[in-house]
Amino acid sequence: MSRRLTVEADGGSRGNPGVAGYGALVRDTETGALLAERAEPLGKASNNVAEYRGLIAGLTAAHAIDPGAVVLVRMDSKLVVEQMAGRWKIKHEDMRRLALEARDVVEAIRAAGGAVRYEWIPRAENKDADALSNDGMDGLTVHRDHEGGASSGEADAAGGDDEASGGAACAPVPRRDGTPVRVVLVTEAEGSAAQQAARSVERLLGGAPRCLLEAGTEASTETAAEVGDALGVDAVVDAAWASAAGAPTAWERVVSRGGTTVVVCPAAVVQAALGHVLGMPAERHDRLAAAPGSLTGVEVWTGGDVSVAFTNRT
Numbered sequence: 001m002s003r004r005l006t007v008e009a010d011g012g013s014r015g016n017p018g019v020a021g022y023g024a025l026v027r028d029t030e031t032g033a034l035l036a037e038r039a040e041p042l043g044k045a046s047n048n049v050a051e052y053r054g055l056i057a058g059l060t061a062a063h064a065i066d067p068g069a070v071v072l073v074r075m076d077s078k079l080v081v082e083q084m085a086g087r088w089k090i091k092h093e094d095m096r097r098l099a100l101e102a103r104d105v106v107e108a109i110r111a112a113g114g115a116v117r118y119e120w121i122p123r124a125e126n127k128d129a130d131a132l133s134n135d136g137m138d139g140l141t142v143h144r145d146h147e148g149g150a151s152s153g154e155a156d157a158a159g160g161d162d163e164a165s166g167g168a169a170c171a172p173v174p175r176r177d178g179t180p181v182r183v184v185l186v187t188e189a190e191g192s193a194a195q196q197a198a199r200s201v202e203r204l205l206g207g208a209p210r211c212l213l214e215a216g217t218e219a220s221t222e223t224a225a226e227v228g229d230a231l232g233v234d235a236v237v238d239a240a241w242a243s244a245a246g247a248p249t250a251w252e253r254v255v256s257r258g259g260t261t262v263v264v265c266p267a268a269v270v271q272a273a274l275g276h277v278l279g280m281p282a283e284r285h286d287r288l289a290a291a292p293g294s295l296t297g298v299e300v301w302t303g304g305d306v307s308v309a310f311t312n313r314t
Contacts, residue, residue: 007058011050021136024058189293
């Protein structure tokens with residue numbers, strides 16, 4: 001008997017066309033177990049392109065799990081569902097090319113004895129794929145396969161303590177299984193370098209509001225003001241980010257708080273925080289690059305796994 005898999009896929013664009021990304025996941029239809037997660041940034045693209053790219057990623061992941069599976073694709077894009085089901089014509093060249101790419105994967109599944117059908121669902125029922133597509137729009141690439149499948153309903157109860165946070169008024173965010181805590185470290189700068197850093201953060205996060213901390217030094221305050229204006233959020237001073245010695249403790253507080261946090265701090269503190277994440281001896285931290293106004297991105301997964309997404313990005 002063929003294995004039954006469910007693909008949930010989504011895509012989005014902040015601007016349409018604008019900063020785009022897709023997300024997709026695969027579940028075991030019978031048990032609900034989470035088997036695979038995918039997300040990727042697409043640069044500047046339309047919503048529909050991102051939706052199709054999410055579909056292709058989900059189908060490809062399902063085919064890798066079981067080439068002959070019976071696959072149910074659930075999406076909140078009426079356009080993609082109706083076009084892939086053959087009920088609506090595909091007029092746009094980009095859509096036609098992507099639909100053909102998706103159909104190639106479908107044909108491979110059918111050739112192995114499987115089948116694919118499509119179901120439109122309201123956006124409220126597609127929250128997990130939507131979260132992954134936002135990861136993509138935030139500039140993050142996700143490629144996770146869950147051996148045996150982890151239940152999508154499990155959650156980590158980690159949260160922050162506002163009194164222990166050095167006055168940083170950023171509320172804790174629940175951490176669901178499969179959703180990382182994200183920290184973007186911005187090396188403080190002055191003048192045009194600070195403005196460039198703000199533009200880089202805005203491109204990375206798509207202008208969405210995020211928790212913004214700054215070390216309280218003169219340069220970090222200037223940089224954080226530029227970043228805050230770009231993101232539409234107010235910066236909160238957390239003096240623990242002003243010294244390399246305080247970086248490990250400050251880092252653990254941010255991680256326990258959850259969600260996505262942007263931290264503006266001196267270069268030596270960026271090096272210390274990244275060195276702490278990588279388990280490097282303190283005497284080697286200065287080997288890590290942290291140019292003025294550069295960005296360093298780190299993801300921390302439930303269970304403590306850490307991924308350094310990028311360093312010294314300008």
